[in-house]
Each structure stands twice: as structure tokens, then as C-alpha cells.
Amino acid sequence: MPSVSPGIRVKVLFFGRVRELTGLREEDGEVREGATLGDLLEGYIQRFPQLAGFRASLVASRNQEFAAWDTRIAGGDEIAFLPPVSGG
Amino acid sequence: MPVTSENDLYELVRSAIDPAALVRHVRAGQDGAIVTFDGFVRQESHGPATKYLEYEAYEPMALAKMREIGSQMHERFAIHGVAMVHRLGRLDIGETSVFIAVSAPHRAAAFDACQFAIDTLKRTVPIWKKEYFQDGAIWADGEIPPAAPKPKPAS
Numbered sequence: 311m312p313s314v315s316p317g318i319r320v321k322v323l324f325f326g327r328v329r330e331l332t333g334l335r336e337e338d339g340e341v342r343e344g345a346t347l348g349d350l351l352e353g354y355i356q357r358f359p360q361l362a363g364f365r366a367s368l369v370a371s372r373n374q375e376f377a378a379w380d381t382r383i384a385g386g387d388e389i390a391f392l393p394p395v396s397g398g
Numbered sequence: 399m400p401v402t403s404e405n406d407l408y409e410l411v412r413s414a415i416d417p418a419a420l421v422r423h424v425r426a427g428q429d430g431a432i433v434t435f436d437g438f439v440r441q442e443s444h445g446p447a448t449k450y451l452e453y454e455a456y457e458p459m460a461l462a463k464m465r466e467i468g469s470q471m472h473e474r475f476a477i478h479g480v481a482m483v484h485r486l487g488r489l490d491i492g493e494t495s496v497f498i499a500v501s502a503p504h505r506a507a508a509f510d511a512c513q514f515a516i517d518t519l520k521r522t523v524p525i526w527k528k529e530y531f532q533d534g535a536i537w538a539d540g541e542i543p544p545a546a547p548k549p550k551p552a553s
Contacts, residue, residue, distance in 0.1 A: 325456055326526035327537045369543050371524070374459040376543055390456060390524075394540030397453070397460075397484060397525030398437050398496050398516060 317342060318383055322350070323390040328368070332358050341383055347372060348379035351391055367394050403472065407481040408464040410457055415483050415494045424479035424501040431505035433512040437496040439489050446531040453486045453495060456524040460484070463523045467515055475511035477502040482515060484525060495527075 317340035324334045332354065341350055347370040355361045370377050371390045383389065407423055421432055442448045468480045479501040489495055498515050502508035520541060527538045 323456065325454060325524065326528075367542055369545075371456070371459060374456075374462055378545070390459075392456070392524050392543070393526065393537070394542045395520070395522070395524055396527045396538035396540035397455070397523050398520040 318345065318385045318387075320350070320383055320385070320387045320389055322354075323388065325390060326393045327364065328361065328391050328393055331360050331364070339389075345383050346379060347377055347381050347383065347389065350383060350389060351379070354391070364393065368392060403479055405479055406465075406468050407483070408461055408468060409483045410455055410461060411483055411485050412487045413485075415485055415497045417494065417497050417499075420481040420483060420497055420499045423481045424499045426478060426501060428503060429478050429501040430503050431508045432499055432501045433505065433508040434500075435496070435498040435512050435516045436494055437516065438494045439491050441491045442529075446533075448491065449530045449532065450491070451489045451495070452528045452530065453484070453489065454526050454528075455484070455486055457486075460523050460525055464519065467518045467522070470518070471500070471511045471515055474514065475502070476504070476507040477511045480511075480515070482519070484519075484523070486525070 320339050320341060321336065322339045323336050324332055329335055355365065368391045370379060371392055372381055373388050417434065417436060421434060425432055439451050464482050468482065471477060471480055477500050481499045484496045498512055500508045500512045522543050528535050529538060
């Protein structure tokens with residue numbers, strides 16, 4: 311019995327260059343039912359157009375695992391957009 | 399079930415790494431070899447001089463990835479113990495940023511496993527460094543972790 315579905319609440323984390331460009335470390339976000347990690351990133355690119363130039367170098371993580379951009383988001387997910395890693 | 403040794407050590411720290419303590423940690427009577435990797439902050443000889451580095455990590459994920467590397471090491475190589483420590487925060491020239499020690503009955507496995515460990519860490523562990531110069535700072539180029547597998551269908 312579908313009705314107007316409430317948004318899905320997620321936690322979004324920001325690191326390195328992405329943290330600096332957005333000025334965010336962490337925030338609670340809300341996406342529509344069925345949204346993917348790629349959809350969430352597009353939303354942030356609209357808010358922070360300076361991210362667009364880095365889109366191709368970012369990878370997503372969902373609940374501390376690398377995840378493909380077409381992964382669907384579930385309520386309570388912890389999501390991050392990770393710039394190229396440079397440990398060592 | 400991942401293969402791990404309960405004596406393995408995986409840590410993120412914010413103070414100086416003590417390599418000798420990590421070597422002692424993996425050294426056991428049945429071993430015949432320990433191979434270590436000591437990664438430390440380089441004074442750049444090309445371009446502007448580095449003053450210091452700042453490291454940050456997605457800490458819980460970074461530790462999980464380090465443990466995952468450890469389990470792959472035990473699966474692939476005939477080794478005994480692993481200690482893998484990465485330092486975060488500000489590091490000056492010459493300070494150790496990452497130290498890996500691997501013990502094994504025979505040297506070949508320890509060499510191979512240690513190389514696998516640092517190569518995989520640099521490619522897959524979510525840690526970032528920013529280099530500070532006299533007049534500015536830049537994020538290190540870094541590597542894009544291998545593409546994630548397709549999501550599994552919901553069960």
C-alpha cells in the first residue's frame with residue numbers, strides 16, 4: 311500500500327580534499343527511497359559545484375566498505391566520498 | 399572466515415612509532431626471519447621543500463582495511479606474525495609514518511608478504527596526507543582504490 315514514502319536518513323562523512331572543499335566533516339542527510347550513492351553525490355555536487363572537477367577521482371564507501379555508485383542507500387547508512395588515498 | 403593470528407597488531411597512532419617494539423611483538427621461537435618496512439617522511443629534493451606532513455584517516459574503515467590486508471597476508475604467504483601501524487596527525491621530516499613487521503619461518507615468505515602489505519595499504523586504506531611547504535600546502539596525488547564490486551541483490 312504505497313503512500314508518500316518518507317526520506318531515508320543517512321550519515322555522510324567527508325575527508326581530505328572533499329572535507330576542505332565542502333567545509334563539512336560530517337552531516338545527517340536525507341535521500342528519497344531508491345536513491346543510489348551516485349544520486350547522493352550529485353546532490354552534493356549541486357550544493358558544492360567545486361566538487362565536480364573531482365568527481366572522476368572519488369570512490370564511495372557505504373558502512374565502511376567500498377561500494378559501487380549504483381548501490382542503493384538504506385536507512386542509517388554511513389556514507390563517505392573518498393578522494394584518492396595517499397597513506398604510507 | 400578470515401585467517402588471522404590473534405597476536406597480530408593493527409593500529410593507528412598519534413605519537414611516535416617504536417619500530418623495535420613492533421619487531422619484538424612479531425618475533426617468536428618458531429620463526430627464522432623478520433622483514434620490516436619503515437616508511438618515513440621524505441625531504442623533497444625536487445620542487446619546493448616539504449616542511450611537514452599532516453595525515454588523516456577514516457579511522458574505523460582504515461583499521462578494518464589494515465586487518466583485511468593482514469588476513470590476505472596469512473592466506474597467501476607462509477608467515478607467522480604481522481604488526482602494522484600507521485601514524486596520523488603532524489609528522490616532521492624523517493619521522494616514521496608507517497611501520498610493518500612480518501615474521502615467518504623462512505625469509506622468502508616474509509619479504510613477499512611485507513611488500514604485498516605496503517603496496518596494498520597504499521592503494522586501499524583510506525588515509526590521506528597533505529604536504530606543507532613554506533608558502534602553501536597540497537594534498538598528495540594518491541591512488542584511486544580499485545573499483546568496488548557490484549552490490550549484491552538484497553536478500
